[in-house]
Amino acid sequence: MRKRLPPDKQPHKISEKRSEKRRTFGYYMPVFDEHGDEVIGHLSDVSQAGFRIDSREAILTDKLFRLRLNLTPEISDKEFITFVARSIWCQHDRFDIWTHNVGFNIVEINPEDAEIYRIIVDKYGSTEKRSLF
Numbered sequence: 461m462r463k464r465l466p467p468d469k470q471p472h473k474i475s476e477k478r479s480e481k482r483r484t485f486g487y488y489m490p491v492f493d494e495h496g497d498e499v500i501g502h503l504s505d506v507s508q509a510g511f512r513i514d515s516r517e518a519i520l521t522d523k524l525f526r527l528r529l530n531l532t533p534e535i536s537d538k539e540f541i542t543f544v545a546r547s548i549w550c551q552h553d554r555f556d557i558w559t560h561n562v563g564f565n566i567v568e569i570n571p572e573d574a575e576i577y578r579i580i581v582d583k584y585g586s587t588e589k590r591s592l593f
Contacts (some may be wrong), residue, residue, distance in 0.1 A: 489567075494526035494542050506585045508578060510545070510565040514553065519562045522549070523548050534566060535583070536576045543569035543577070 490499045501513030530540045545564040553559040
């Protein structure tokens with residue numbers, strides 16, 4: 461007979477609340493803490509309202525982060541954009557036990573940086589699912 465896990469040990473289910481479909485991200489772009497050079501992860505899915513990163517560290521949920529994306533000249537003349545994002549969920553990657561997938565919602569971004577972020581989503585986001593094989 462299988463034992464039932466206590467409530468605090470049961471897997472966390474992620475409810476699908478986004479209104480816009482996420483796109484897989486086809487470009488290696490690190491996400492930095494705004495005030496340092498610490499990479500918190502790499503973009504893996506993007507939408508206009510938020511994004512998912514792959515991170516080597518588990519990240520606390522419901523926490524605000526001031527983040528930075530460094531830009532290339534093909535995206536913008538600016539060196540980087542900054543914004544505030546809230547961590548929504550964090551779970552182990554299905555295929556890599558050393559990686560955590562972390563979902564964020566963007567809660568504050570200035571209009572110029574928001575337009576650049578839209579360009580990033582349009583240029584590098586893909587609606588096609590990635591395959592492992």
